Amino acid sequence: MAGPASRKSESRAPGRPRSERARTAILIATNELLDSRGLAALSVDVIATRAGVSKATIYRWWPTKAAVVMDAFLAHTSPRMPFPDTGSTREDLRRQIKSVIRLFNQAGTGRSLVALIAESQHDPVLAQAFRERFIAARREAAREVLVRGRERGELRPDLDVDIAIDALYGPLYYRLLVSGDPLRQRYPDQLLDQLYPALAAVDQPDAR
């Protein structure tokens, strides 16, 4: 984006620039602490100390501890979610579900995620940010697969994409947050065995 010639006038704001060092130190410290000690040991003071940073600096840039956790979470989560088009919609979905489960089961990430969702329940600002910055992207990726499948005739033409996404992702979050049942490797297949027929076009050979 920022092409080399684009900064001809590029008059940066005056004053000491924000310290990138501090920013990353905070995010790293947050992730490390979440991994090692869990959410309980995550006070702003502790993050600040561990990051070698002042508490005020944290509050300058994040309104809330949860906001820090979210950025930390996204920082090491966002980039790693490739969704290749395998040709088979069912396989595409299987891979997506599998990657979500992998994410949930990763020590640090799972805890962060759970913490963020828990916090969201009494922090509307965080809730919105979480939805816009994490959930929306996930749904969009799933939507692409589903729409593509529908266009290809693999999925039923009257498929309600949003409901379908609820049906595919909902069970995962339900296990993570509510029932506490484990999400194993084979769960994607079990789930799709039960659900895919409902999504597939009637004449699909693998519909059932």
Add this chain to the structure above:
Amino acid sequence: MAGPASRKSESRAPGRPRSERARTAILIATNELLDSRGLAALSVDVIATRAGVSKATIYRWWPTKAAVVMDAFLAHTSPRMPFPDTGSTREDLRRQIKSVIRLFNQAGTGRSLVALIAESQHDPVLAQAFRERFIAARREAAREVLVRGRERGELRPDLDVDIAIDALYGPLYYRLLVSGDPLRQRYPDQLLDQLYPALAAVDQPDAR
């Protein structure tokens, strides 16, 4: 522990008996506060004040604020969940889903529920209690319907009941906790339109 006939004539322990008045006042106050102010304003101090009760009395009977919330939640939730057998499995499911949505959308209950789940994320004891005292009952009710349907031949013989429950309930909790999308009256039908075919026996007339 509790010998069966050991205290038939109920020789009460000595000392002043537990005040029923205090107990109900606490549960009512908790529900009222959740209704009116939400989870944020729910400190033990505030509950105690509102209930006209000492903080110590609360801690004498509940280990945790969340435990109080759970009892308060169950106190006005438990009794109202009848699941009649309508003859049609799909209709039975529709009614169950509908009643869950009604519960979620009720001001006080929805918030309590959300609060309990949020708290459960960092309180394993609460999590277990919540699952045993609320979730398990729900799943059991749903299981009955599904097993009955399978036995009747309305549902596919290889139906995995647990996965099916995940698929039916998961989306509801997902909307409540994660996506924040509203759960409207017609959602049960929308959901079943998408999912029921996957559950139904292949020769069922209403499978699709």
Add this chain to the structure above:
Amino acid sequence: MAGPASRKSESRAPGRPRSERARTAILIATNELLDSRGLAALSVDVIATRAGVSKATIYRWWPTKAAVVMDAFLAHTSPRMPFPDTGSTREDLRRQIKSVIRLFNQAGTGRSLVALIAESQHDPVLAQAFRERFIAARREAAREVLVRGRERGELRPDLDVDIAIDALYGPLYYRLLVSGDPLRQRYPDQLLDQLYPALAAVDQPDAR
């Protein structure tokens, strides 16, 4: 003293009584810290730690760090100010002045006093308390001596007592707070040598 019938069995206020242990620990810690480290090292946190007390306990009973300092100051200052009637007004005054100087020069007390006066300059509540609880008592003691002297005919009949007190005490505070000049043992005599004639009745032998 307290009400005529003194209220039967003296029913105390409900609730856990204030901890005398905590109260004294706080005052002692405050005085010790003032003595040893001076006003600079006197944060509420430090007092709390040293006293083995919670910060909240301090704030429960004192609105301000300075208020604590005042109580600590009065706690070990108040009781020790006897002003015997020596028969000679000049001698009475000399002793009073001497005792004030001794107070000023005592490590802990002097520093407390200075701190209190400094704080008073931007804390009207403290200022009033300081005047009522410390200054007023001093002035009253001095007033007694002066009025007695005037009645005895040792002091001029048209003596303005308030101005006289200003003239006797003012120089001491002036040295303490403003000029920084030392207040030595002989200062009371030097001061009275200069001032007493102005106060004395014209025919007094020691007027000049």
Add this chain to the structure above:
Amino acid sequence: MAGPASRKSESRAPGRPRSERARTAILIATNELLDSRGLAALSVDVIATRAGVSKATIYRWWPTKAAVVMDAFLAHTSPRMPFPDTGSTREDLRRQIKSVIRLFNQAGTGRSLVALIAESQHDPVLAQAFRERFIAARREAAREVLVRGRERGELRPDLDVDIAIDALYGPLYYRLLVSGDPLRQRYPDQLLDQLYPALAAVDQPDAR
């Protein structure tokens, strides 16, 4: 700005501020803030903002907020203290005392003064500066009057000038800082009525 040879030989100080504009802006802002809002609203940040100046610029030239206040104070105080020789020592003293009281009662100046003295109590550097740059000058002026009076035979030959100054100024600072009693127009006369006889030569007609 200032022409190179414009003032005498003008040996340029090494640390001289480039911007005279900044320096005066700071002093003016400080005085204005003291006048309008009092000492409480006087943070270095606020001064900097109001003066349109960087905080760093203030710290470059003054070690301490109090040092700024002192310069600001002197900047509009120093020049206005004329002490004419009226021929009568008592009248000279009366005028001096009156001018001090006027200074104390002036909104901005009084507050500055009080602030400086309060700050001096825990800042020895400031204390010394204050004494050297303000107090010493005052005492010197008073000393001149007293010495002149003694030489003229108006004052007692064994007058201890330093003690006398304490006795004349002390009460004023005492009222300002300690007792809080008001310093009215007639106070100089009241004070001198009580004190002057002690200073005057025995045969002076106005000694009593």
Add this chain to the structure above:
DNA sequence: TACTAAGCGAGACGGTACGTCAGGTCTTTCG
């Protein structure tokens, strides 16, 4: 009728973390 045991409201206690603020120092960019 006493005595004993426990529950009760009130409210102070030691703690932990919060989010804010002022003081000083530093690192940029601009004039």
Add this chain to the structure above:
DNA sequence: CGAAAGACCTGACGTACCGTCTCGCTTAGTA
């Protein structure tokens, strides 16, 4: 090259709840 802008660290502030702990009182069953 000095000065503005402003980010930074430090450290104290005062507040809010937490869960525990006395108190003195009340309410039973037991002696």
